[in-house]
Amino acid sequence: MAIIASVALLITEHRSHRLDSLRATLSVLVDPLKYLVDLPTGLIAQTADSVRSYSALKKENTQLRDEQFIDKTRLLKFDSLEKENIRLRALLENSFKLGEQLLIAELLSINTAPYENIVVVNKGTRFGVHPQQPVLDANGVVGQVFRALPFSSEIMLITDPNHAIPVQVNRNGLLTIAVGSGQLNRLNLPFLPNNADIRPGDLLITSGLGGTFPSGYPVAVVDDFTPMTNKPFVNITATPKAMLDRNRELLIVWSDSSPVSLTTPSTSSEKKPGASEGEQPETAAGSGLTRKASAGAGPGTDRDE
């Protein structure tokens, strides 16, 4: 009986997504365990925060204020650049995608599968998270949402062996694909010919092909490599920009896939926040975990980076 049932389940799951709702229901039962296991780590972090000395806090505060000042000034310029970009693309009669909404999710320090680069975060479908959403951190692309459960979601890192991300070299726009290596500090670029124009230290950014990742986010930096003239393809590796093994906060991104109309650039920029708010209805009103979420849904974050 049990064997037949399990085999049936295995086959159904393998073929279709029909069991996702069952998984969601069952995960409500098990998800409290994830939070329970995460509790000690969170408590330790909290205690460490509360016993920090006044001077250290003040120092951090000053540093953050400086950083914010610099970032704000950059954003001022960015705004005008964005407008200019839209105008220029209008001249070229090219469509322009923008409008991204961010949600801050916290990593749960649990370990579900030791051999796969999959992490669990504390935001799920209750916050509007859905599979295949890109996930970023402050430095670059982290991965994509692999499975969204009601109270948590699993995120596949870009270094997972089963993950591939379309990238381009920032210097010259050379397109390629970065495949995960299984190690947290390495990506493989297996599809580059020997005479490709790529150098150690080149920044790889997302190309936006494939539709999952929005274009223009930094992914990795190319490592040193030696050209092998006897083989058609070089074996190039890259180091991810994101701090995959250190970060506790991640950003889940909603990319607005509808291109902005280019005939009237002034209205298009006003349409953007409204559209992204419509996509994510529950963030501000969500319960329990709203501290981070409401910070993520604040007015500062509904512009794209």
Place this chain on the structure above:
Amino acid sequence: MNSYFGFGRIIVTVIMAMCLRIAPWPGFLTGMNPDWVLLVLIYWSIAVPERVGIFHAWTIGLLVDVLTGRVFGQYALAYSLVIYACLMLHKRLRQFPLPQQGLFIFFCLLFTQILLFWLKNIQHPAQLHSSFWLPIVTGTFCWPLIYTALRRVRLSRRT
């Protein structure tokens, strides 16, 4: 003999085992985390076979599938097969000394791991790390620990 023996303790220990299963272990221990849930289930199926059946094993396996984000039915299948063997052999297993039980546990864990790897390989070709086998070894060594701990849990009720 212990008809009044409640599900409470079994459930609590299984929940604790699930927590241990997903707990983050420091550094090199991550790869060695044994399958606590299966070990606990094996103990209960040997100790109180009239309380833990294949259906329970199957349900718990399903929950572990959800917990660890595997394909549905993977752990459910493995757990129900192992628990079936344990239920068949529970009278003999009770008489075994601990080392001999350990050997049995070793083969149970080995079987589970092979089955899981095989199922994973069917879905998409997977690589086999040498550290893939480590949880079996650590699990076997954890068996005496679990045996004594759960024995104490079980007998504390019967005063």
